[in-house]
Amino acid sequence: MWEIVRAGGPLMWPIILCSITAAAIILERLWTLQDRRVLPQELPQRVWQLIESNHISDNVIAALEQNSPLGRLLATGLANRHRPREMLMERLEDAGRHVVHELERFLNTLGTIAGVSPLLGLLGTVTGIIRSFNAIEAGGMGDPRALSGGIAEALICTVAGLCVAIPALIFYRYLRGRVEGIVVQMEKHAIRMADALEAARGRERPAPPATIGYETLRPGAVG
Numbered sequence: 001m002w003e004i005v006r007a008g009g010p011l012m013w014p015i016i017l018c019s020i021t022a023a024a025i026i027l028e029r030l031w032t033l034q035d036r037r038v039l040p041q042e043l044p045q046r047v048w049q050l051i052e053s054n055h056i057s058d059n060v061i062a063a064l065e066q067n068s069p070l071g072r073l074l075a076t077g078l079a080n081r082h083r084p085r086e087m088l089m090e091r092l093e094d095a096g097r098h099v100v101h102e103l104e105r106f107l108n109t110l111g112t113i114a115g116v117s118p119l120l121g122l123l124g125t126v127t128g129i130i131r132s133f134n135a136i137e138a139g140g141m142g143d144p145r146a147l148s149g150g151i152a153e154a155l156i157c158t159v160a161g162l163c164v165a166i167p168a169l170i171f172y173r174y175l176r177g178r179v180e181g182i183v184v185q186m187e188k189h190a191i192r193m194a195d196a197l198e199a200a201r202g203r204e205r206p207a208p209p210a211t212i213g214y215e216t217l218r219p220g221a222v223g
Contacts, residue, residue, distance in 0.1 A: 009153040011124035015117060015160045022113045022168040025106045029175050033103065038069050038182055044189050047074050051196045056081065069099045073186055077193040085198055092190045099186065103179045107172065114168035121161020128154025 005012050035041070047064070050056055056078055065075035076095035080088050132150030 004156060009124055009127060009157060011120055011127065011157050012160060015120050015124075015157070015164055018113045018117050018120070018168075019164045022110055022164060022171075025110045025113075026168075026171045026175075029106060029110075029171075032105075033175065033178050033182070038103070039185055040068050040070065043067065043070060044074070044192070047078070047193070048196055051078075051081075051193075051200050054200065069103060069182075070186060070189060073099055073190060074193060077190065077197065081197045081200075085194055088194055088197065089190075092194070096183075096186060096190065100179070100183055103182060104176075107175055107179070110168055110172045110175070114165050114172050117165035117168065118161045121158045121165075124157020124161070125154040128152070128157065 005016070032038075050060060061075045061078050064071045064078065073092065073095050076091055077088065080091045083091070128150045130150070131153060135150060
């Protein structure tokens, strides 16, 4: 392996760095974007129960905010539950933008790696060909060994750049689509929350002391 890296020339090092960075981003995003970490299945139903029973407190909102990205969005809705629907939707949209920004973390870097890696390979190809021509100019065509170094550099860099770019591009597209699907689900929950809060305001009554433990909304308590 070391001999292959050496034969690929100096441009192999940035390609290797790109491969390590891409692998780290892919693993981190695959772990972070799991449904149980982003969209806990039972969380919305528990929040609707709190709204219907009017068991909402600052402790509940704080625990919900720490639960998951979806929890942060729903916590924003509960914190602004007494505002008019138009203002409530503005707060939810603003919170949603922050959540989406967190979900898309590092994806632009992964996309850049997918685009830059083949260009680095192409640059290595060009430098390898230049090296071969310099060898021809210095010693002529009589010794094939004089050309082998430049040809090897050209081919190895091309292959290395493509080997990094192809999986990086595949996972970039997959993760981008994953985030878009999560955003659609969050939008549905945000609209449903706005409807539930508006209906709750129509039948608002004095609330008894909260009996639903807010500990169930803490991270890891759902899913």
